[in-house]
Amino acid sequence: MTESQMEAIAARIQTALAATDVTEFSDLLHPGVRWGGPDDPNPGCHNRQQVLSWYQRGRDAGVRAEVTECLVFDSRVLIGTRIRGNDLADEAGGEVDRWQVFTVRGGQIVDIVGCDNRPEALARAAG
Numbered sequence: 001m002t003e004s005q006m007e008a009i010a011a012r013i014q015t016a017l018a019a020t021d022v023t024e025f026s027d028l029l030h031p032g033v034r035w036g037g038p039d040d041p042n043p044g045c046h047n048r049q050q051v052l053s054w055y056q057r058g059r060d061a062g063v064r065a066e067v068t069e070c071l072v073f074d075s076r077v078l079i080g081t082r083i084r085g086n087d088l089a090d091e092a093g094g095e096v097d098r099w100q101v102f103t104v105r106g107g108q109i110v111d112i113v114g115c116d117n118r119p120e121a122l123a124r125a126a127g
Contacts, residue, residue, distance in 0.1 A: 001075065001104065009104055010077045014067045017079065022055045028109050035112040038120060051112065061085070068097070071125065077102040078125035080118065101125045 001009075009028070016025040029048040036043025045051045062085040069080030079100050083089050089096045099121035103111040115121035 006072045006104065010070050010072050013077055013079060013102060014070055017065055017067055022052050022059060025055065026052060030108040030110045033109055033112065038113055038115055038124065073125045075104050076125045077104065078121055
């Protein structure tokens with residue numbers, strides 16, 4: 001994909017993450033998208049519906065994510081977020097920073113890795 005195509009996908013990811021309707025995300029996700037932690041041999045989500053359900057459960061529980069950073073690396077997009085409304089955020093005083101690395105192939109997200117720290121996310125995105 002060209003740099004401008006990846007920039008457009010990155011913008012769509014940001015818009016989808018800010019939307020109250022998680023279906024904004026649906027057409028960006030490959031049917032077999034996987035989502036999990038770094039090097040997780042058994043990621044928490046194995047398809048589009050599971051990823052959408054995960055995001056919906058968070059929204060229903062009051063979790064909100066503000067996009068704080070968006071960087072494009074060839075076929076990957078690094079999104080930094082400030083999370084509010086979950087236990088980790090509450091324990092950290094009300095908000096916590098998290099990062100997700102989205103791998104794109106054929107115009108769709110095929111893999112999402114959630115990272116607790118920026119250096120790890122940057123290394124994965126640049127990888």
